[in-house]
Amino acid sequence: MNNKWLQSFITVAQAGSVTAAAAELFISPQALLQQMNLLEEEVGSKLLLRDKKGIRLTVSGKEFLTGAKQMLEIYEHTLMRCGLASRAETTVRIPASNNVVVPKLMERTSAEFTRQTGITVEFVPDDHYEQWFEDFMNLRYDIIEHHTVDGLCPKGIHFEHLSDVQTCYIMSEYHPLARRKSILPEDLEGCRIMVQKNAGNLTAYIKLYLDSVGINIQLDYVENDRFAVIDGMNNFAIYSGTEEIAQGFPGYVGVPLDFDTHVQHGFVCREEMYETYKPFFQIARSVNEELKTKKI
Numbered sequence: 001m002n003n004k005w006l007q008s009f010i011t012v013a014q015a016g017s018v019t020a021a022a023a024e025l026f027i028s029p030q031a032l033l034q035q036m037n038l039l040e041e042e043v044g045s046k047l048l049l050r051d052k053k054g055i056r057l058t059v060s061g062k063e064f065l066t067g068a069k070q071m072l073e074i075y076e077h078t079l080m081r082c083g084l085a086s087r088a089e090t091t092v093r094i095p096a097s098n099n100v101v102v103p104k105l106m107e108r109t110s111a112e113f114t115r116q117t118g119i120t121v122e123f124v125p126d127d128h129y130e131q132w133f134e135d136f137m138n139l140r141y142d143i144i145e146h147h148t149v150d151g152l153c154p155k156g157i158h159f160e161h162l163s164d165v166q167t168c169y170i171m172s173e174y175h176p177l178a179r180r181k182s183i184l185p186e187d188l189e190g191c192r193i194m195v196q197k198n199a200g201n202l203t204a205y206i207k208l209y210l211d212s213v214g215i216n217i218q219l220d221y222v223e224n225d226r227f228a229v230i231d232g233m234n235n236f237a238i239y240s241g242t243e244e245i246a247q248g249f250p251g252y253v254g255v256p257l258d259f260d261t262h263v264q265h266g267f268v269c270r271e272e273m274y275e276t277y278k279p280f281f282q283i284a285r286s287v288n289e290e291l292k293t294k295k296i
Contacts, residue, residue, distance in 0.1 A: 003075055005039040006068045008032055009047065013065050017054045083139075085276065089119070092142045092277070095132050096123040102145055105291060109284045116279055136268065143277060146268045158274045160281040162266040162288050168254035169193075182258040185215050192218045209259055 008025060012032065015021040022029040040047050047061035057065060087093075092113075094106070110121035124141070136144045137154075146159070153159040171178055177187060188210065210217055267284060269277045 002035075002039075003072065005035050005042075006072050008035045009039055010065065010068055010072070012036065012048065012055055013057055013061070016056070018050075085273070087142070091120045091122050092280070093122050093124055093140070094143050094145075095135070095141055096125045105284065105287055106145075108287045108291075109280065112283045112287070113280045116283070133268075142273070143267050143269050143280065146266065148264050148266070153268065156271050158269050158271050159264075160267045160269070160284070161264050162285055163292070164264055167257045167259070167263050169257060170252045170254050173251065173253045178253045178255060180255055182256045184258050185210060185213050188215055188217050190216060192220060195219045195221050 008021070008027075011024055012018060012021040015024060018029050018032055018036075022032045025032065036048055043060075043064060045060040045064075046058050047064055049056050049058055049061075096103075106121075106123070110123075114120055132141070132144050133146065135141055148159055169177070169183055177183055180187070207217075207219060267281060
């Protein structure tokens, strides 16, 4: 069945007018009517009725409209999967990360993945973390490094768990809370917190959690990746990472957040591409464990 006919039928049904639908499809009303006649011949049933008020669907037409939408959705999804599979045969696109640990993980994982599969890993420089997932959903990337809470991911997305990330607050070593072994939510009441703009979803998760338990905080979003200027007594910065990562920021300490929110770190791909990228995830887990053991 001609997919153009299906799209034309859906457009006519939604517009309620051949003239309006033809204008939307950039074809003449006569050409559109010819398509509908051919479609009805193939279906073997009258789908549309014309009267002074415009176009209305027959009982068969209403049934066909539901099926037509499903058929087009399957067709478009299949084309997308074919495109992904074709691209995955030669290159995997991943956004570059400015995390102080991830580049080592990516470098080792990518080299071994290429050796095993012959597929090249292409890193696309991108410093805007909150844009990554949107770009991923729009097919700009094949795999992304990501954080999630309690394993939650949108439908159709596979989250490959690498490790639990003990989220820390990085703050001046002179801040009173820096002497704590961990920070409770109530410790943050009334605090003014500097937040890295590209901290992305992780910041949103934590802010949502604090709001849910009634903790009032002020978030100040800053561009500076290294938090060069922090008021040692009043401000401190939020950053996703282990205490080892926090120690990479001279003059700061990292104190774990004692939250109920369970943050996980890992890689994301589309469900249908999981088998293709499974070797990548297996290698990443192995390399990640080695890096954690060596504290590199």
